[in-house]
Amino acid sequence: MDEEDDGENLPHPLDLPSLSSKPSYSILFSILEKLTPPPPSWTINQITPRTQHNYTPWLTRLIASPMPWLTPSENENIVSMASNILALRAGRTAAPDMTRIFTVDDHEITLFEPSWTGDSIGHKTWGASLLLARHLSSLHKLSTSSYLLPTSTGKCLGLGEGTGLLGIAAVKVTSWTVTLTDLPCITGNLRRNVKFNCSERAVVKDLDWMHPPDEEDIASGFFDVIIGSDLFYDPHHPKMVVTMLERYLKKDCDSRVVIGYPLRTSHSAEVSDFEQRSAKSFEIECSGKEIGMDDWDTEIHCRWLIYKWKDDAISGEAQESL
Numbered sequence: 001m002d003e004e005d006d007g008e009n010l011p012h013p014l015d016l017p018s019l020s021s022k023p024s025y026s027i028l029f030s031i032l033e034k035l036t037p038p039p040p041s042w043t044i045n046q047i048t049p050r051t052q053h054n055y056t057p058w059l060t061r062l063i064a065s066p067m068p069w070l071t072p073s074e075n076e077n078i079v080s081m082a083s084n085i086l087a088l089r090a091g092r093t094a095a096p097d098m099t100r101i102f103t104v105d106d107h108e109i110t111l112f113e114p115s116w117t118g119d120s121i122g123h124k125t126w127g128a129s130l131l132l133a134r135h136l137s138s139l140h141k142l143s144t145s146s147y148l149l150p151t152s153t154g155k156c157l158g159l160g161e162g163t164g165l166l167g168i169a170a171v172k173v174t175s176w177t178v179t180l181t182d183l184p185c186i187t188g189n190l191r192r193n194v195k196f197n198c199s200e201r202a203v204v205k206d207l208d209w210m211h212p213p214d215e216e217d218i219a220s221g222f223f224d225v226i227i228g229s230d231l232f233y234d235p236h237h238p239k240m241v242v243t244m245l246e247r248y249l250k251k252d253c254d255s256r257v258v259i260g261y262p263l264r265t266s267h268s269a270e271v272s273d274f275e276q277r278s279a280k281s282f283e284i285e286c287s288g289k290e291i292g293m294d295d296w297d298t299e300i301h302c303r304w305l306i307y308k309w310k311d312d313a314i315s316g317e318a319q320e321s322l
Contacts, residue, residue: 010034016058019065025074028062032081035059059086100125102165104133107172111163111193121233123189125163127294128302129229132260133169135304136227142286143306145254147224151175154224157248159207159241160231162186164193170227171198179218181207209240212247221250229260232267238274245307246281251314257282257307262300263289271303282307 016031017023035055059082067075102109102125114123139148147154156176158167167180182190184206191204205218212218226249231241249255261271287305294300 010053013053013055013058016055019061019067022069025070025078028078029081032078032085035085036081037085056086102130102133104130104165104169105137105173107169109165109168109172109197111165111168112189112196113163114189121162123163123186125165126230126262127292127300128260128262129162129165131290131292131300131302132227132229132258132304133166133173135260136170136258137173139256139258139306143256143308144285145256145308147254148256148258148306152224153177155179155222156225156227157181157218157223159226159228159244161190161204164190164197164204166227166229167202168194168197171202175201176225177201178203179223180204181218183208207244209237209244212244218248220247223248224250224252224254225256225258227258230262231259232261232270232274235270235273238270238277241274242277242281245278249309251309253309253311253314255309256285258304259307260302260304262294262302264300278307281310281313283310 011031011034017027062082063079063086067078070078097113097115099110099112102111111125113125137150140150142148146152153175154177156167156170156174156178158164158170158178158180161167161180161182164180167178170176170178178201180190180194180202181187181204187204187206194202194204205213207213207218226245228241232238245257249257261274263271285306285308287303289301289303292300292302
């Protein structure tokens with residue numbers, strides 16, 4: 001816990017009660033409440049308890065103690081709180097299930113995230129999605145597309161939605177009807193978050209990029225806008241993402257792709273591959289770079305882009321239909 005003290009009134013480890021003194025449930029509960037850091041949501045005005053003190057030895061003793069002076073339910077609750085604090089302070093990968101609140105414009109979005117493991121990246125909210133979500137309400141200032149106007153009731157497809165922050169934000173700040181998609185192993189939690197935050201104009205569907213569903217489920221060329229954030233984690237992803245864009249974006253000069261991704265050194269090859277592949281069918285209407293935050297107190301550099309169809313992609317489609 002080598003973190004700077006931000007002024008929070010957290011107790012010194014030497015001031016914590018000795019377990020031999022049999023501290024009451026209310027005392028232990030109050031201390032643990034103070035020591036529990038809130039889930040990070042990268043909000044500028046969020047105040048997160050940070051301290052140079054090391055509470056791990058005391059928390060570990062607390063968990064290991066039988067605490068016979070407490071009732072069984074009190075004991076269980078204290079051990080659970082102490083365990084969660086250790087996990088939260090150990091980093092995001094060790095953290096338990098959590099609920100986080102993000103703010104996009106003036107809208108609060110509450111997202112449930114199951115405990116995260118390396119093979120379930122769709123169960124974590126990523127900082128790049130928040131950065132892109134905060135651009136959605138001003139896209140009309142950067143594009144000539146009528147579908148990006150605040151009053152547009154166009155149809156939007158969200159790719160690789162994960163916990164749903166980007167797609168839910170789209171419902172909140174635009175007038176689109178949004179179809180949020182991800183792998184079947186992710187959409188259960190995605191549906192939970194959509195149901196909690198959106199009462200209408202949102203639907204969740206399974207979409208495996210390697211095995212797209214039947215036309216009856218998700219129709220080709222149906223969507224006016226496609227949105228996606230942080231989609232490249234594998235060398236195969238750029239090709240599959242471009243295939244999804246070409247498959248599902250309506251062949252219309254006003255149709256747009258709004259996409260963002262971190263400029264990670266570890267995935268620079270995937271980003272380069274995507275940009276080269278997308279250039280065959282799409283051209284960049286507008287783009288930009290910005291800096292944000294992600295978990296593990298890391299700074300992220302991201303790029304966002306608005307793509308539109310190339311003229312020959314649309315004209316070629318028209319000729320094929322004759």
